Amino acid sequence: MLRKAIPLVIVAIVSLVAVSRLSAQSTWPTADSYVNADKDNANWILPARSYTGNRYLTSTEITSANVGTLKKAWATNIDARGPLETSPIVWNGTVYVTSSHNDVYALDAQTGAVKWHRTYKPHVIAFSANRGVALGDGKVYEATLDGHLIALDAGTGKTVWNIVAAHDTTNTFFTMQPVPYKNMLLLGASNGDWGGIGYLSAFDAATGKRIWDWKTVPGIGEPGHNSWAGDSWKRGGAAIWSGVAIDPASNTLYVDAGNPQPDFLGTIRKGANLYSNSMVALDISGATPTVKWYHQFIPHDTHDWDPAMPPVLFSGTVGGAQRNLVAAGDKGGNFWVLDAGTGALVYHVAVSTQKGQNTEPNRKGDVACPNTNGGVEFNGGSYMPDTNAFFVPSVDQCGLWTSPGTATYVSGQFFLGGAFPKLVGPSTGYMSAIDIGSGKFLWRKHLAFPQIGGALSLSSGIVFTGGVNGDFTAYDAKTGNVLWHHPTNQTIQAPPGSYSAGGKQYVIVASGPAGINFADPRFGQGAPTLEGTYTHSTKATITAFTLP
Amino acid sequence: MRTIALRLLAVFALVCGAPASAAPDDHAGALAALADVRAAVTEIVRIEDGYAVGHGPYLRAAHRAMNALVGRRDDGYAASFGDPGDGAGTLGHLDTMLDKEGSSLWTPAIEGAKANVLAAADNLQSAFGEKEMEDYQADLTRALANLALVVGRPSQDGVLGGISGALGNTTLGVPAGIPSVSGCALPARTPAYGIVAQRLVYVALPRRSAATTIPDELSVARVVVQGDDLILYTRASDSAMAVCRRTAHLQRTRAVAPAKAVPWYTAAQAHDGIAVYRKSCLQCHGADLQGTAGPAVAGTEFLTTAKTNKWTLSDLRTTVFQNMPFSNPGSLTPKQYADVTAFLLASNCYAAGTKPFPQSDSPAFAAIKLGPIPAANPSNPKLRTCTVK
Structure with a gap:
């Protein structure tokens, strides 16, 4: 259009410029883009913004002074067959999100208009959830509930390739957002409560060909194998649910392996059960990963208290010294800080109520806290270097745990050795700011509802998070005061993100039905929120906010 | 002793x-x-x-x-x-x-x-x-x-x-490597072993070589000469033929036997299960039982999964009674659990009977395999589910 209006003589020059600009816009993130993702405020190309796993932005348009005027820019309803956990991927004006049942959407970043929508009807093993897509070289990658890894054309949504990536589709599915790294897509298998063994796989991003698998449970003859009694390792669990952090300089990947199985029956798997409930640092420079170090948070767990929070790599000040650290959080209510080089524990902080943690579930039943969906959940926290503080949302619940003392493997069913606990007492949440220097709370908010939305911090002094009652809130990073909030009237189980389009900064979050884990009887009765009351919604929505 | x-x-x-x-x-x-x-x-x-x-x-x-x-x-x-x-x-x-x-x-x-x-x-x-x-x-x-x-x-x-x-x-x-054919009809070629419902109905042999190839342990009840072949009918052939006649009759009359007529529950129980399902299951498993946040629990999607995973009625019972509702397992009364299980069986087009679904486990359930029911007459032919009234 532009070219037609311009005299032919200068078309050549203008078109040269136009072409170079166009090509800059139409190309896809390169290996460098991913490594430098934390410096690019226009786009959001990795699940937690950068390989560090830290949802943190500097030099933003939104500040603590103007955040109070933040307004809804657009809201787009998507497939509502289950709760939304998607972390939006944004590139050059397009937002890519997923629904719980693996529908993929490309939305216009400024208007929310649907550019394309790819529907999917997966077989659901236990519950529906998806944490979003990966983007690379003109393709959008999605790992599905029926164990597939699918590459779509990023421009049209048409399938480029589709492989069965799970080794056993009767007990394995995918919820994790694939992570592009060099020529690979990294993907963990969700099979930790259905009798499988967890594994992290690397696939060739161009073809979908499997490059390697790293199993979270050591096989016969491997170090750590003796931490499992008898044959218990064979259905040992330790699934990989959440994100990973990567230090590209040293090719070190930080990953958390989930709880051991059967979840609630420890007597038939005596031992520490490695690498369940552990953070493992893997050297991924070679043909197959090798373990650099591991740190087991809860050895021989019998309460499904896996380290759900994706690792966050950061450089923080502890006791006056700058240190390379890696943070973790588990469903047992612990926030952990480790030395990133050695895995040595720096300290841990209890962020949820803890009680009865050393009693294994039995026939009689015992109360333990947190409940199975308690503690720090799968969206994790955010570190703000400006204040040397870590922001961690958490769930505060207790449960009654029982185990009949036996566990039977039934293909495609939970392999628990008991039942999921019954909620005992109130179901609430915390938003905590932890001073990394001292390991003490900077501030702490006790909230009426579980907080699992994950945190996004801006160097301008704001922390965003969402609660399962639908409140999307901006806190003052220094004081914890509420600077702004918006009632989505849907549960928020997805992490916030940020991008820029048309010269404006947007904050984006997904909200939807409560789903299995965070259904709450209060929803039907008009539950209290910052804005009024909550009524259960059957819609699922992507909402973007911007300054007026 | x-x-x-x-x-x-x-x-x-x-x-x-x-x-x-x-x-x-x-x-x-x-x-x-x-x-x-x-x-x-x-x-x-x-x-x-x-x-x-x-x-x-x-x-x-x-x-x-x-x-x-x-x-x-x-x-x-x-x-x-x-x-x-x-x-x-x-x-x-x-x-x-x-x-x-x-x-x-x-x-x-x-x-x-x-x-x-x-x-x-x-x-x-x-x-x-x-x-x-x-x-x-x-x-x-x-x-x-x-x-x-x-x-x-x-x-x-x-x-x-x-x-x-x-x-x-x-x-x-039937020796290894010899093809077996349906015993309800005569074989197209010999030698052949005719089978009906795991019964050996006949051994068909070419007459020329029959004398040297009749199996040692065969229970020959009847011998029929059919062209160049000998059809040696076994003792089991009478009961097997009855099965053949019954099958043929069913096919002719297109009998609409609703599912396998195994009476595991009563229609009244299934009816009572509707309210239990609505209150405690619907939110995750959906009004059409095809799953929302949770998986499908009825129809082709569920029964195919059940078959793939070799689920028995006992597995279904254990899952419902012990693991559900997901957010508060074991929180229903034994009657509610039995009723909602009856509702699920009815929704899957299993036939109702006069014996109620028990509130305690039955060892017999471990032998009952779940899977698609070809003879079912679903009220929703697309999903192959049955509406419970």
Whole structure:
């Protein structure tokens, strides 16, 4: 259009410029883009913004002074067959999100208009959830509930390739957002409560060909194998649910392996059960990963208290010294800080109520806290270097745990050795700011509802998070005061993100039905929120906010 | 006493399992087991018919018979006496046949045979210790009686038929590599083995070679000459033909038998289950039972998964009663659990009966496999679910 209006003589020059600009816009993130993702405020190309796993932005348009005027820019309803956990991927004006049942959407970043929508009807093993897509070289990658890894054309949504990536589709599915790294897509298998063994796989991003698998449970003859009694390792669990952090300089990947199985029956798997409930640092420079170090948070767990929070790599000040650290959080209510080089524990902080943690579930039943969906959940926290503080949302619940003392493997069913606990007492949440220097709370908010939305911090002094009652809130990073909030009237189980389009900064979050884990009887009765009351919604929505 | 107990066990072992044709090596296994029994019988009969001085030869015969029966892996095997059998022993062969998932029409007969082998071994063991010739002979006579039941007879196709009965009347009689055809019709080419519901109906052989190829253990009830072929109908053919006629009749009348008419629950229970489902299950499993946040629990999607995962009614029951509702397992009353299970069975088009779904577990449920029901008449043909009223 532009070219037609311009005299032919200068078309050549203008078109040269136009072409170079166009090509800059139409190309896809390169290996460098991913490594430098934390410096690019226009786009959001990795699940937690950068390989560090830290949802943190500097030099933003939104500040603590103007955040109070933040307004809804657009809201787009998507497939509502289950709760939304998607972390939006944004590139050059397009937002890519997923629904719980693996529908993929490309939305216009400024208007929310649907550019394309790819529907999917997966077989659901236990519950529906998806944490979003990966983007690379003109393709959008999605790992599905029926164990597939699918590459779509990023421009049209048409399938480029589709492989069965799970080794056993009767007990394995995918919820994790694939992570592009060099020529690979990294993907963990969700099979930790259905009798499988967890594994992290690397696939060739161009073809979908499997490059390697790293199993979270050591096989016969491997170090750590003796931490499992008898044959218990064979259905040992330790699934990989959440994100990973990567230090590209040293090719070190930080990953958390989930709880051991059967979840609630420890007597038939005596031992520490490695690498369940552990953070493992893997050297991924070679043909197959090798373990650099591991740190087991809860050895021989019998309460499904896996380290759900994706690792966050950061450089923080502890006791006056700058240190390379890696943070973790588990469903047992612990926030952990480790030395990133050695895995040595720096300290841990209890962020949820803890009680009865050393009693294994039995026939009689015992109360333990947190409940199975308690503690720090799968969206994790955010570190703000400006204040040397870590922001961690958490769930505060207790449960009654029982185990009949036996566990039977039934293909495609939970392999628990008991039942999921019954909620005992109130179901609430915390938003905590932890001073990394001292390991003490900077501030702490006790909230009426579980907080699992994950945190996004801006160097301008704001922390965003969402609660399962639908409140999307901006806190003052220094004081914890509420600077702004918006009632989505849907549960928020997805992490916030940020991008820029048309010269404006947007904050984006997904909200939807409560789903299995965070259904709450209060929803039907008009539950209290910052804005009024909550009524259960059957819609699922992507909402973007911007300054007026 | 032990003999009786074992025989009772064999009778109780009459379980009705999923149709499974004999694995190729089961036929060979059965023939080898039979050969070992016959070797044992020959040892006993030979010493009884002959004349010997002193304990030695008698003891030797009993030990050799024992070796042929139990095989060299058993504690009762005494290598020094030699083995007239093949080393695996009747017991070894039978155990291999039984040590598989699922059961077949021939399983009860083979289980019965195994019980009788154990009884014979018990009697032989007793003979080893006897001081008087009279007692020794009594033991061996009892052992021979046991072994006669192990061999059985081709005219009997149940547990009393022994190994011969199973070979002569069931899929066990089909040698490896020979194609079996539907026994309801005559074969297109010979030789062929006609099978109906795991019963061996006929063996069809070319007349020219029939004289040399008729299987040893066949229970021929009727012979029909059909062109150039001989059709040798077995004892089992009468009951099998009745099955053929019934199937043909069903196909003609397009009977709409709603699912497998196994009455696991009552319609009243299923009705009461509607309210339970709405309150405690609907949010995750959906109004159409196809799942929202949770998986599908009825229709093709659910039943196909059930089949793939080999779920039994017991698995379904355990999942519902122990693990659900997901957010508060075990929180419903036993009646509510039974009602909602009845609702799920009804929604899957399983037929209602007069016996209520029990509030406590039933061992029989572990043998009932779930899966798509071809004869169902779903109210929603697309999802293949049935509306509960």
